[in-house]
Amino acid sequence: MSFLKRVAIPSFLFLTILTTGCAPTLVSKGSEFPKIYEEQPRSILVLPPMNESTAAEAKDYYMTTVEIPFALTGYYVFPVEMVSDIMKQEGVYDTELLYQTPLAKFYEYFGADAILYTHIKKWDVSYMVLASNLTVSIESEIVSTKTSEVLWKYTGTVVVDLSGGNSGGGLAGLIAKAIVTAINTAAADYVKYARVANTRLISTLPVGPYHAMYLKDQSVQIVDQTPTK
């Protein structure tokens, strides 16, 4: 009984979650984001996020974790730190101003095919008696500098369990939780968690030209990210 209760049942549940986690069946990348397959952008310029959360640090966390997952997805990602520094030197300190800059300017100056805009809606660490969670709510868009079309967008929330306790947060949250629990760290190393969250957010993006699956992942099933539909 004890074995069944402590090992067999949790293992079974765990496996079920994983199986669904690896292959969710809701929409295909090709039907969700047809324009990105048409236009085939090679490079992405990451703009600093608009931080609408209460955490002042969210912007830095985000900026230091966004470059890698986009690059691993197969795109040329412009050097994030260098770009943000140069923009400051050019007198653009204000993210709001940056978000109003005509897209053609970014093509002209950087040669970027597409721009990543991000709104951080929520970046909260909630401490509770039995659990603490990091909740990341993000709205991201990749917009073409040539056609001004939205090529990809993501709206969603990832809950990362910081304590190994009980939490929700959808498939992404569950996977993040599994990793966190297994690592079994008590101290909150947020960069690690932020990266886990970011990687999950980006998993719906059709892969870029440096990825082996380039233009072959239209049928890959993803969780529907556009609840407005």
Place this chain on the structure above:
Amino acid sequence: MLNDHIFKAAIAALFMLILSACAQPKPLYIYDDYSESYYHNKKTVTEENRLKLEASMEKAIENSPKSLSGRVAPGMYANLGYMYLQEGDAKKALSNFEKEKQIYPEATLFMDRIISKVVIAEGDQK
């Protein structure tokens, strides 16, 4: 007590299973500690953190042949070159910017713009 051990072992085994099931055998690029050191240097800018970041990038470049692509990650040469530039080493910076566009033609316009700016600034100093 023993049950606890079995439980932990089962979880560990499952975790390994996930990793092998979902993860790629080799990453497309190698980053080493870049993300962590970048964050630490962003949060607390000290000479020590800066040097750590620089070292992590140099190490990532050194280890790049072990990655799936065999290439240095996008932006790595450029970001590192920019750090060299801030330290006043224009020569090392320029060579990094050149490497960035050699590996990634997408960066050509941006790198050429920066290279010409550096060259002009260097000329002014002489």
